[in-house]
Amino acid sequence: MSAPTPPLALLSELTHACPLHCGYCSNPLELTRRSRELTASQWADIFHQAAELGVLQTHLSGGEPLLRKDLEQITGSAVGAGLYTQLVTSGVGL
Numbered sequence: 001m002s003a004p005t006p007p008l009a010l011l012s013e014l015t016h017a018c019p020l021h022c023g024y025c026s027n028p029l030e031l032t033r034r035s036r037e038l039t040a041s042q043w044a045d046i047f048h049q050a051a052e053l054g055v056l057q058t059h060l061s062g063g064e065p066l067l068r069k070d071l072e073q074i075t076g077s078a079v080g081a082g083l084y085t086q087l088v089t090s091g092v093g094l
Helices: 040-053 071-080
Strands: 009-015 057-062 084-087
Touching: 009 040, 009 071, 040 071, 057 071, 071 084
Parallel strands: 009 057, 057 084
Antiparallel strands: none
């Protein structure tokens, strides 16, 4: 039996926080409190592990990832791990 192929992409939900209240959204606003979100260094570790598994890209999402004060550091970690990186955002707050 051969090993399963690695996933090509990783959806990284950086936060559940969002300034919008869209009726169709399935995002649980309080599944994880902001004080318990993963840190930038924890995300960096995840990105490196994902790259080692063969993941090629990550989608930085949420909630609204622009609410993360450390978004630049998180994005840099994903790029530094060699992952093609996309930001999934409403653009609110730009």
